Amino acid sequence: MGLFSRQRPRHARRQAEPAAERAEPAAETVETVGPAAETAGRQEAGASAYEPEVVQGEVAASTRGLAKVYGHGDARVVALGGVDIAFEKGRFTAVMGPSGSGKSTLMHCAAGLDAPTAGQVFVGDTEIGALKDRQLTELRRDRIGFVFQAFNLIPTLTAEENILLPLSIAGRKPDPAWYDTVIDTVGLRDRLRHKPSELSGGQQQRVACARALVSKPQIIFADEPTGNLDSRSGAEILGFLRRSVDEFGQTIVMVTHDPVAAAYCDRVVFLADGQIVSELLSPGREAVLETMSHLDEMARARRESLPSGV
């Protein structure tokens, strides 16, 4: 069965709040339709190894057999052991897993920031391993948005200049109506002339989100975007990311350690030992926590199901 061929019912649109904060009990927030939920259920029972979810819609980015090995000999580390995953357009996906499980490596390879040891990465239909350096730089600039834990704003530029920087580097002007929509959505209209040092952490991250969104990228990769924020500012950022998926059809992939953050997502993918071992669709915080407590067993089942390691 091809990774991108099987169909399953579309998930219900999510609200701009985590499942755990809505009225229904967490267990009922986990969708049980489709192969992923069934597989995740079997995983939790330890019955068999995980099989990748099959996406139904257009794919924004994907990997096939993605492997990354660092070092040699005694220092050899298999950070990713052959990952197949597709990120569907217009979906908010969280990548979770223990420290060292390969989350950042997956994100960096998928975003063209790091080169894999083996396997392929596609952004849309473009295989990024086949691109020359300059083409890869342009792809990252024009088709991918980034939001980092440490905001990564230029301190000497105003909020507005930071937001427009990727477009200015590309020699492009923003679509005025879209720019207005983004600024109003992140609530930054009265802060546009401020430098990052004059903004709170939450406001700086909203600038970073606006910067990622303004060029209408095919996909946004967010690396622990709430990791440096208090829970209220974190909730604002997550609510904003959620809205940009629901209202603007943006595709977002977010690495997070936080089950509350994951509960804002349509899909949560779990890594352990450089392999995807499980996933949940629209889970609540409790379901995320429950799955995280079984990741070691799942990693073992996954290893045993493979013919040999990478």
Ligand SMILES: Nc1ncnc2c1ncn2[C@@H]1O[C@H](COP(=O)(O)OP(=O)(O)OP(=O)(O)O)[C@@H](O)[C@H]1O
């Ligand atoms: N540049 C590197 N050189 C050697 N090993 C590396 C390098 N980068 C990552 N690794 C190793 O690869 C594995 C996966 O690392 P990665 O940073 O992707 O994990 P992670 O899940 O993002 O961890 P964390 O949650 O702690 O950020 C780890 O064992 C890590 O030590």
